[in-house]
Amino acid sequence: MKILVTAKRVTDPDSKIQLKPDRSGINLDNVDFKMNPFCEIAVEAALQLVDAAGDGETVVVAIGDSDATKEIRTAMAMGCDRGILVEADEAQLDSDAVARVLAAICVKEKPDVVLLGKQAIDGDSNQVGQLLAEYLGWPQATFAYKIALNGTSGATVQREVDGGVETISLSFPAVITTDLRLNEPRYASLPGIMKAKKKPLEETTASALGVDLSLKVESIGFEPPPARKAGVKVKTVDELIEKLAGEAKVI
Amino acid sequence: MATILVLAEQHGGKLTRATLSAVTAARQLAQIVGGGFDIALAGTGLDAVAAALTPYGAGAVHQLEHEALAGYTAQAYAQAFASAAKATGAQYVVAAATSNGKDTTPRVAARLGAGMASDVVALSAHGGGVAYKRPMWAGNVLGHVKINTAVQVVTVRPTEFPVAEASGGASPIQKSAASVDAGSLRMKYVGLDKVESSRPELTDASVVISGGRGLKEASNFKLVEKLADTLGGAVGASRAVVDAGWVPNDWQVGQTGKVVAPKLYVAVGISGAIQHLAGMKGSKTIVAINKDAEAPIFQVADYGLVSDLFGVMPELTEKLASRKG
Ligand SMILES: Cc1cc2nc3c(=O)[nH]c(=O)nc-3n(C[C@H](O)[C@H](O)[C@H](O)COP(=O)(O)OP(=O)(O)OC[C@H]3O[C@@H](n4cnc5c(N)ncnc54)[C@H](O)[C@@H]3O)c2cc1C
Ligand SMILES: Nc1ncnc2c1ncn2[C@@H]1O[C@H](COP(=O)(O)O)[C@@H](O)[C@H]1O
Numbered sequence: 001m002k003i004l005v006t007a008k009r010v011t012d013p014d015s016k017i018q019l020k021p022d023r024s025g026i027n028l029d030n031v032d033f034k035m036n037p038f039c040e041i042a043v044e045a046a047l048q049l050v051d052a053a054g055d056g057e058t059v060v061v062a063i064g065d066s067d068a069t070k071e072i073r074t075a076m077a078m079g080c081d082r083g084i085l086v087e088a089d090e091a092q093l094d095s096d097a098v099a100r101v102l103a104a105i106c107v108k109e110k111p112d113v114v115l116l117g118k119q120a121i122d123g124d125s126n127q128v129g130q131l132l133a134e135y136l137g138w139p140q141a142t143f144a145y146k147i148a149l150n151g152t153s154g155a156t157v158q159r160e161v162d163g164g165v166e167t168i169s170l171s172f173p174a175v176i177t178t179d180l181r182l183n184e185p186r187y188a189s190l191p192g193i194m195k196a197k198k199k200p201l202e203e204t205t206a207s208a209l210g211v212d213l214s215l216k217v218e219s220i221g222f223e224p225p226p227a228r229k230a231g232v233k234v235k236t237v238d239e240l241i242e243k244l245a246g247e248a249k250v251i
Numbered sequence: 252m253a254t255i256l257v258l259a260e261q262h263g264g265k266l267t268r269a270t271l272s273a274v275t276a277a278r279q280l281a282q283i284v285g286g287g288f289d290i291a292l293a294g295t296g297l298d299a300v301a302a303a304l305t306p307y308g309a310g311a312v313h314q315l316e317h318e319a320l321a322g323y324t325a326q327a328y329a330q331a332f333a334s335a336a337k338a339t340g341a342q343y344v345v346a347a348a349t350s351n352g353k354d355t356t357p358r359v360a361a362r363l364g365a366g367m368a369s370d371v372v373a374l375s376a377h378g379g380g381v382a383y384k385r386p387m388w389a390g391n392v393l394g395h396v397k398i399n400t401a402v403q404v405v406t407v408r409p410t411e412f413p414v415a416e417a418s419g420g421a422s423p424i425q426k427s428a429a430s431v432d433a434g435s436l437r438m439k440y441v442g443l444d445k446v447e448s449s450r451p452e453l454t455d456a457s458v459v460i461s462g463g464r465g466l467k468e469a470s471n472f473k474l475v476e477k478l479a480d481t482l483g484g485a486v487g488a489s490r491a492v493v494d495a496g497w498v499p500n501d502w503q504v505g506q507t508g509k510v511v512a513p514k515l516y517v518a519v520g521i522s523g524a525i526q527h528l529a530g531m532k533g534s535k536t537i538v539a540i541n542k543d544a545e546a547p548i549f550q551v552a553d554y555g556l557v558s559d560l561f562g563v564m565p566e567l568t569e570k571l572a573s574r575k576g
Contacts, residue, residue, distance in 0.1 A: 016525070018392075119507065139436070140326070143354075164445040164500075166443045168440055217399070218399055224392070224393070234554050234556050243554050244536070245574075250458075
């Protein structure tokens, strides 16, 4: 079984993200970067699926500037076999461009499964997996919570949806996007990190893949979210009830 | 004349309230770009839902049925909706950012060669077209985007667009076979393990009581549920307790869970990580109960009670219950 998995480089989910004072973009001073948490879950899922299938290959892809090599190496240290970096300026990407780049790679690599995160925690778009699946004409299971292989030809996937957990079955090749409860990603081991340094990493570009990067969705500005002022501390339950009934009128 | 198409969502012949938020967004869009909107409804056995959609001022309600739509799958529904968008000549396609909306709508956009903006919270005029405002980085930044393609697809965040009121009149229902290529479908709906609850929907409730890791163990979550039931509210949770398996997945409030904006949100034993705040800081009144005075949740709380929840929750529930008599 061959799996393609993504590793997007994003701002650390624990950093406090703020606009630059002139609102022209995000202030990235003192912000750390790491692999998108949903991609870590996708990498773990890819490794587990190959294990479950008995054999196979996992190829990790990142689209971004050369720093994204770090996330590819991290995925290889976790166990992915090889990597592909598609060099592109992050500011010149939208979810659609990423999906079309990935589609071009799928045409070349012919994976059985593509595993992605359900969303990137910077842009919060939640689109790439679905767009990719449609461009390829493949089935999809978004928001995966549990994946059970049906032999090597398909899978039954439980999905986190409004109102509960939905089960679908699909046949490969297919796209699966991960939700938080799918697994707990492993840490890269020291030997893993050493091995990753020697694993093959191919560098390419969108134009080499024949993908036009003109943006369908373009940023035209930013604003800070409306500020919520911290309210008051109440000392007792009675005082809280009095505030809720009198001042806030919500009970 | 711009044509807008709303993608309606139904489950087993029941319309979702979120669809009526998408209708409100379509009405706003029509104000900006002119023209009117149609509604597309896909599935099987849709007569009642189609009828329920007629009093909202749509030019037409397109009732698209096909046996391949009997169970929901993104592949089949995207085909049906994209064909409807082409057939109506829609320039704008609007759906609610529910789990189904998020699942299908990008596929519709791909089929239409359209750019898509997700989880939009506001629409405005921009150089003859539309600017879409959407939260990014867990709501720490609001981005404005424009879409450069002729057809534009958006999902809208239901909490930011009130449920549409019926405007009277009766839109004509146009019933036709949905355009689905059954042979191309390689996915099948198997079933839904539904979280049965007599409480209001988390995303519609006017009161939400949420619990976090401060509750210490699963059995203590009933302190949260009792308060919710006393106030007729819904129950939410932080990621930490959902991951721990104390409560169902779909109770998670936050950046990667549900977004709620009730009149009253009570966070019990929740620290207030940015990912959690992203899902609730649009609430009208926020109450935090936490024993750590430095917990970030207090930075957004209108009323903070720095106290041990195990002492406070029974007292609060009891006193509210006796107020109601
Ligand atoms: C990719 C990603 C996505 C995420 N998405 C979400 C999301 O959608 N929603 C979400 O909620 N989180 C999300 N998180 C997780 C988030 O970062 C936090 O880890 C989580 O919200 C913490 O949950 P908590 O507040 O219950 O637990 P904690 O942070 O452990 O807080 C527990 C609180 O309880 C208080 N407490 C303890 N005992 C008592 C007591 N006896 N009485 C009163 N107070 C007490 C403590 O002071 C503390 O403030 C996400 C994280 C990542 C990386
Ligand atoms: N630049 C990128 N490189 C690699 N994977 C990406 C990139 N952007 C998005 N993805 C993948 O697509 C998923 C959904 O992203 P989005 O639709 O942008 O929220 C992410 O979780 C990643 O798995």
